[in-house]
Amino acid sequence: MARSAPSSWPSSACTPSSRTCRRTMSARSVTSTESRPVSASDTGAAPGAEPPAHLANPAEAPITEQPEALFVPEHFAPTEEQQRIQATRARHVLIEANAGAAKTTSLALRIAQALMRGADPAMILALTYTAPAVLALRAQLRWVGLPAELVDAIRVQSFEAFSLEVLECIEGGRPLSLQRLEQVKPYLLRAVERAQTLPGERHPEELSVDGSPAALAEGLLQTFAVLKGRMLIEQLDEDEAMSPALAEDLGFDYLSLRVRSAYEFIRRGGHPDRPEFRCEGDACYDLARALLRDEIPREGSPLAQGLALIVVDEMHDTNRAMFTVLKAVLEANRRAAFVGVGDRDQVIHSQAGAEAAFMHQSFEQEIGRPVRLPLTASHRFGPELALMAGRLAHNKAYAAAAHCATEIELLPCESARVMAQQVARLAQAHLRQAERHELRILLRRPAQSILLERELLKLGVDYRVDGFESFLRRPEVLLVRALHAFARDDFSSFASRPLREQTLAALMLFAGALIESPELRHLDAVTAQRRAIADAASHIDGMRPFIEGQVLRNASPRALARLRAALAVLKAEDLQVFGEGFVRALDPSGLAASVLVRKEDIQQVRDNIAQLVQMIVAEGEGLEQAFRLLHLLEAGQARMRADPRVSLSSIEAAKGLEFDHVLIPHLSRGEFVGEVSAAENRNLLYVAMTRARQRLSLAYNPASPSRFLIEAGVLSA
Numbered sequence: 001m002a003r004s005a006p007s008s009w010p011s012s013a014c015t016p017s018s019r020t021c022r023r024t025m026s027a028r029s030v031t032s033t034e035s036r037p038v039s040a041s042d043t044g045a046a047p048g049a050e051p052p053a054h055l056a057n058p059a060e061a062p063i064t065e066q067p068e069a070l071f072v073p074e075h076f077a078p079t080e081e082q083q084r085i086q087a088t089r090a091r092h093v094l095i096e097a098n099a100g101a102a103k104t105t106s107l108a109l110r111i112a113q114a115l116m117r118g119a120d121p122a123m124i125l126a127l128t129y130t131a132p133a134v135l136a137l138r139a140q141l142r143w144v145g146l147p148a149e150l151v152d153a154i155r156v157q158s159f160e161a162f163s164l165e166v167l168e169c170i171e172g173g174r175p176l177s178l179q180r181l182e183q184v185k186p187y188l189l190r191a192v193e194r195a196q197t198l199p200g201e202r203h204p205e206e207l208s209v210d211g212s213p214a215a216l217a218e219g220l221l222q223t224f225a226v227l228k229g230r231m232l233i234e235q236l237d238e239d240e241a242m243s244p245a246l247a248e249d250l251g252f253d254y255l256s257l258r259v260r261s262a263y264e265f266i267r268r269g270g271h272p273d274r275p276e277f278r279c280e281g282d283a284c285y286d287l288a289r290a291l292l293r294d295e296i297p298r299e300g301s302p303l304a305q306g307l308a309l310i311v312v313d314e315m316h317d318t319n320r321a322m323f324t325v326l327k328a329v330l331e332a333n334r335r336a337a338f339v340g341v342g343d344r345d346q347v348i349h350s351q352a353g354a355e356a357a358f359m360h361q362s363f364e365q366e367i368g369r370p371v372r373l374p375l376t377a378s379h380r381f382g383p384e385l386a387l388m389a390g391r392l393a394h395n396k397a398y399a400a401a402a403h404c405a406t407e408i409e410l411l412p413c414e415s416a417r418v419m420a421q422q423v424a425r426l427a428q429a430h431l432r433q434a435e436r437h438e439l440r441i442l443l444r445r446p447a448q449s450i451l452l453e454r455e456l457l458k459l460g461v462d463y464r465v466d467g468f469e470s471f472l473r474r475p476e477v478l479l480v481r482a483l484h485a486f487a488r489d490d491f492s493s494f495a496s497r498p499l500r501e502q503t504l505a506a507l508m509l510f511a512g513a514l515i516e517s518p519e520l521r522h523l524d525a526v527t528a529q530r531r532a533i534a535d536a537a538s539h540i541d542g543m544r545p546f547i548e549g550q551v552l553r554n555a556s557p558r559a560l561a562r563l564r565a566a567l568a569v570l571k572a573e574d575l576q577v578f579g580e581g582f583v584r585a586l587d588p589s590g591l592a593a594s595v596l597v598r599k600e601d602i603q604q605v606r607d608n609i610a611q612l613v614q615m616i617v618a619e620g621e622g623l624e625q626a627f628r629l630l631h632l633l634e635a636g637q638a639r640m641r642a643d644p645r646v647s648l649s650s651i652e653a654a655k656g657l658e659f660d661h662v663l664i665p666h667l668s669r670g671e672f673v674g675e676v677s678a679a680e681n682r683n684l685l686y687v688a689m690t691r692a693r694q695r696l697s698l699a700y701n702p703a704s705p706s707r708f709l710i711e712a713g714v715l716s717a
């Protein structure tokens with residue numbers, strides 16, 4: 001039976017552009033006889049009966065006795081499981097399924113179906129945890145066959161971006177946005193001081209700090225992220241005074257909780273309407289907090305957006321703050337249907353309070369009993385990889401669709417250098433293939449890219465980096481390059497303005513310096529620095545005076561001693577002196593520890609500089625030539641094509657995406673680690689492996705392979 005898309009779309013919410021979109025879509029999506037009609041019985045309702053409350057979704061279209069036309073995607077035939085998700089009218093639907101099991105695709109089909117039913121694109125809201133997940137969902141919306149302008153009209157946003165938009169609407173403006181943890185550090189130190197000096201403090205003995213409070217910064221910020229993500233403080237009784245015993249009950253120390261409340265006081269202080277600043281995660285937290293305190297008016301609430309469909313991708317990464325926002329959005333849009341998808345083995349943000357429970361008991365208790373629908377097989381990769389991924393994820397069952405096959409390749413390499421060379425050759429061979437396939441090299445830590453990038457550049461392989469900077473642009477590498485230029489008084493290789501700006505910012509960061517300028521005194525420190533750097537970087541001759549007049553003059557005494565010692569080594573212009581003495585003189589760990597916050601970032605600086613020095617020494621041609629080579633490499637990199645088929649990235653940046661060929665190097669003991677729990681490292685490898693479509697290459701040192709390779713059954717014990 002042939003069915004056509006509805007001939008008349010509801011006009012109330014129709015904008016001119018969405019009308020155009022709909023016309024295009026209705027022409028494309030006329031269903032064929034192949035489409036399986038999905039009846040109300042799929043969702044538990046008797047055909048023709050009044051929809052029970054748990055099915056109500058009149059915002060999309062009224063339920064009629066007519067069997068419904070299904071949207072037909074362009075490039076593939078949805079499975080019955082996918083069609084059931086697409087056609088469901090259940091009010092709340094949750095889908096928990098393995099990586100690659102078509103969760104995002106099924107959300108895209110569900111959205112297309114809502115549009116078929118007459119929903120305006122503006123009535124659809126898709127929320128995700130990360131920016132890559134936003135891209136992944138948009139890509140699948142296009143893949144199922146929705147026209148580009150229609151996809152653009154659908155709101156696909158991270159919880160943070162959505163919350164920011166809502167808050168802006170309430171607050172009438174945006175507060176300062178702090179991107180780097182280092183920008184937050186001065187506020188943090190003020191908060192420690194405030195907590196320690198607050199009159200009437202009942203437990204001052206709990207607040208004393210041995211040594212510099214700066215050393216506490218990382219731990220404090222991590223604690224804040226968990227407290228905010230979990231909204232622990234907001235769930236306490238307002239009259240309950242904080243005490244060491246209560247802090248212990250909550251699983252935190254008293255000092256962290258007191259500093260947190262001082263920090264929040266400072267962050268909110270000064271502005272009656274909005275906080276002074278926000279950093280990542282704060283918008284979602286602020287909105288959730290305002291909701292819990294009933295500060296968002298129900299009448300005319302900015303959350304009441306007349307939505308017909310709300311979907312959440314990567315729901316396993318939801319934390320309490322996001323869940324609070326989601327609940328309120330559902331509450332304010334009661335006619336909307338909801339579909340959430342996730343995979344508990346992909347939780348890689350537990351540090352921000354992510355919990356798979358929001359797809360289970362919390363959902364059932366606080367929102368309602370959902371209809372759970374299955375997606376049983378991977379459509380991304382073949383059975384061998386599915387088996388490995390299943391073993392890694394605590395031996396869970398893992399099926400693969402019949403059309404998938406993935407080659408698994410093992411690359412034993414006896415050293416990091418050999419590994420870099422082999423991976424670079426593989427990338428070179430990849431680019432020679434006729435097909436425009438994409439190779440993604442996934443790294444656990446950015447420092448692992450240095451040798452590899454050097455080899456890629458040597459072979460003239462175009463590549464892109466995602467999730468971290470190319471090593472040539474990392475602040476610590478720019479610092480070393482700028483010190484060398486300063487020592488020789490030759491800045492000719494800093495020809496581009498953005499490079500000069502990045503370099504001066506890196507120097508200010510490591511010097512621990514603040515801009516001193518009478519003209520900029522009226523500005524806050526962040527804005528003053530941005531202005532001063534923009535001014536100095538506008539001309540190449542501005543580099544030296546800025547380094548002398550701001551960096552070295554305002555550096556902290558300890559940083560200054562390190563920078564001067566490093567300059568003395570560089571002035572010797574001797575490769576051997578450099579190789580033996582540079583790291584000792586600069587003391588990268590000490591330098592970084594006094595200005596950076598996260599232990600992982602401090603280790604990155606140490607590792608990056610160590611790798612850089614090793615690389616320069618290995619070139620073996622003299623110091624000046626080695627630095628010239630760095631500049632040439634950078635110039636070569638700047639000339640690279642815009643869409644290279646080889647990319648290097650962090651695993652976090654690849655989450656939710658997929659690639660024809662995935663290569664994971666450094667799968668050796670002690671190398672696939674970071675400042676997270678063993679469980680989260682395992683999840684990171686699970687996410688990395690399951691991004692592969694046709695080929696997965698795993699490189700490791702055969703003398704000491706990672707235990708994960710053994711647990712996944714890739715290697716025998």
Ligand SMILES: Nc1ncnc2c1ncn2[C@@H]1O[C@H](COP(=O)(O)OP(=O)(O)OP(=O)(O)O)[C@@H](O)[C@H]1O
Nearest residue numbers: 076077078079099100101102103104105379380656
């Ligand atoms: N019915 C189908 N037939 C063929 N391929 C399909 C089908 N459904 C989905 N796919 C493809 O399967 C792959 C995996 O789908 P998708 O990205 O939706 O999975 P996912 O469950 O969201 O994955 P992850 O959780 O790992 O991000 C995609 O390449 C998608 O285009």
